[in-house]
Amino acid sequence: MKKLLNIGLMFMLVVSLTTVVFAEDNEFLTTIDWNNRHHVEFYGELTGALAREYPDIAKTYSIGRSWRERDLWVVELSSRVKSEEEKAPIAIIGNIHGGEHESAETTAYTAWWLATNYGKDSTATEILDNYIIYVLPVMNPDGYEQSFVYPCRQNLRPTDHNGDGVPFGDPYKDVNGDGIIAEVYTGARDSDPKDRKFIGMESPDFDKNGIPGDDWIGSDIDLNRTFNYMWNRYDGITEIGAKYATRSGPSPASEPEVKVVQNFLIKHPVYALATLHTGIQCVLFPWCYSPEPTADHDFMETVSRDMAKAITKGTGRPFYFKQSYHDYPTTAELIDWAYGRLSIHSYTIEVYSGGPHGTGNIENYCTWGNELPPEDWIYMGRWQGLDDVWFLNTSRAKMTGQAPPDQAIMCEGVKDGLLVMIKSEPHGDGPIVPDYLEYY
Ligand SMILES: [Zn+2]
Known part of the structure; x- marks a missing residue:
């Protein structure tokens, strides 16, 4: 009798646990x-x-x-x-x-x-x-x-991009805390953007070789x-x-x-x-x-x-x-x-x-039609031992981790x-x- 009771209790427990799990799944799937x-x-x-x-x-x-x-x-x-x-x-x-x-x-x-x-x-x-x-x-x-850090087309086969023997030794990191990985340039404060020189990507320069972010997480494949x-x-x-x-x-x-x-x-x-x-x-x-x-x-x-x-x-x-x-x-x-x-x-x-x-050809015309965020140039001055540093927050970097409008309609x-x-x-x-x- 006691055994039967236990079996009965266990059965009830299993049923109620299953119901809880299923209810959670149902809620997940409907929301x-x-x-x-x-x-x-x-x-x-x-x-x-x-x-x-x-x-x-x-x-x-x-x-x-x-x-x-x-x-x-x-x-x-x-x-x-x-x-x-x-x-x-x-x-x-x-x-x-x-x-x-x-x-x-x-x-x-x-x-x-x-x-x-x-x-x-x-x-x-x-x-x-x-x-x-x-x-x-x-x-x-x-x-x-x-x-979610920065767009990565490739897989993550360990890769040593800068040849110092350490794969992924200088990954991108949001150093200034604005949530965006910037491209790093140098150029005078009053310089024209097209005259600025590309240095690397936002990173504390983990490997201390003077080039920030030159061993990012991503393979070349x-x-x-x-x-x-x-x-x-x-x-x-x-x-x-x-x-x-x-x-x-x-x-x-x-x-x-x-x-x-x-x-x-x-x-x-x-x-x-x-x-x-x-x-x-x-x-x-x-x-x-x-x-x-x-x-x-x-x-x-x-x-x-x-x-x-x-x-x-x-x-x-x-x-x-x-x-x-x-x-x-x-x-x-x-x-x-x-x-x-x-x-x-x-x-x-x-x-x-x-x-x-856009206009001109079919590729330019066939787009989602949304406005992308404009790129921003931010003058950083002296930064990590470099003079006249500029950060460029590209629209691509700004969209990282964000869904475009009407994604549900796209689906x-x-x-x-x-x-x-x-x-x-x-x-x-x-x-x-x-x-x-x-x-x-
Ligand atoms: Zn693709």
């Missing part, structure tokens, strides 16, 4: 402010909460870790109405470039929207009944979080030049190679974040994939490395056009589309690897270009574009995993 800028922990919390709150349609797991041992959290969304074999898998990957925070917010929003609208919205329901959607909001969690396809194709002999070779890492897929994503896609080949970025407002498709059309050129061009149209409609901001090479040529990008190695229809969605609409509109991509599949023969492909 997210998508106009906010979230720290990297948010994405683990969000994907975890989705899996607990919607166990029938959401699974969450880490697919591997970054240089700094941060998890790459994936949420897998799919209902149980059909078997896995009857469904088309799709992947959505945010934030390869750490500073491009909006790419993570929009990716995470799409997962959140699909899960919270299943059974309520006919499109969300239809999608989870017919597709498996893998969502990785942040592929570069180290660069993402570092970008661009994860989106490091995939194992056409790696370093521009080999340093051509002009283009000279520009891009240093960014591609020591060997193909050298970086843990890239290995993890390649392995995941080899094990979970998808019909289509989107990778989200910022910098322009555009949908791009392969190739990046060549102006030649792919075998699926017409199909991917049409889907890109329809995605750009949907995002334009959803955000009220202009978006365009083009083959990635014609944006600018690059090699070893995720979309070239996914299409070139696995025949996955692949798209880069550039979700945000800050600033008012909603980009989600509409992603729905267009999902619904364009299955198309063609689907992904093919050649047996030569290696795991790392």
Whole structure:
């Protein structure tokens, strides 16, 4: 009897604890402010909460870790109405470039929207009944979080930028306490800004070599030049190679974040994939490395056009589309690897270009339309042993850690574009995993 009572009490305890946890998840999921800028922990919390709150349609797991041992959290969304074999898998990957925070917010929003609208919205329901959607909001969690100090495109492979034997030995630091990392210049008090000389970045000059901030936290590696396809194709002999070779890492897929994503896609080949970025407002498709059309050129061009149209409609901001090479040529990008190695229809969605609409060409016109804060020159006089020092607070530095206006509208509109991509599949023969492909 006593035993039974204990079991009964334990049962009640478990039930009430579960209710508390679920109530917290529910509150978390229903009060997210998508106009906010979230720290990297948010994405683990969000994907975890989705899996607990919607166990029938959401699974969450880490697919591997970054240089700094941060998890790459994936949420897998799919209902149980059909078997896995009857469904088309799709992947959505945010934030390869750490500073491009909006790419993570929009990716995470799409997962959140699909899960919270299943059974309520006919499109969300239809999608989870017919597709498996893998969502990785942040592929570069180290660069993402570092970008709360200063925009960091790269990952955090330990790097010794100034060659003194100590990696990251002179990082940026807000010395004057205004919350902004300034560019440091010298020039007379009455000098013209264009005549001032760039010295370094705001930092106490930790390594005391006279150059502030010359060993910042960030590698020289661009994860989106490091995939194992056409790696370093521009080999340093051509002009283009000279520009891009240093960014591609020591060997193909050298970086843990890239290995993890390649392995995941080899094990979970998808019909289509989107990778989200910022910098322009555009949908791009392969190739990046060549102006030649792919075998699926017409199909991917049409889907890109329809995605750009949907995002334009959803955000009220202009978006365009083009083959990635014609944006600018690059090699070893995720979309070239996914299409070139696995025949996955692949798209880069550039979700945000800050600033008012310009004129002259489509890139200048296709912007978010917001006013960015003006840059400020601050005369510092004598500073850390240097005379006539100026701080330049750039608008980019001032925007660090801040979301642009209407980010929630950006999330909603980009989600509409992603729905267009999902619904364009299955198309063609689907992904093919050649047996030569290696795991790392
Ligand atoms: Zn990018």
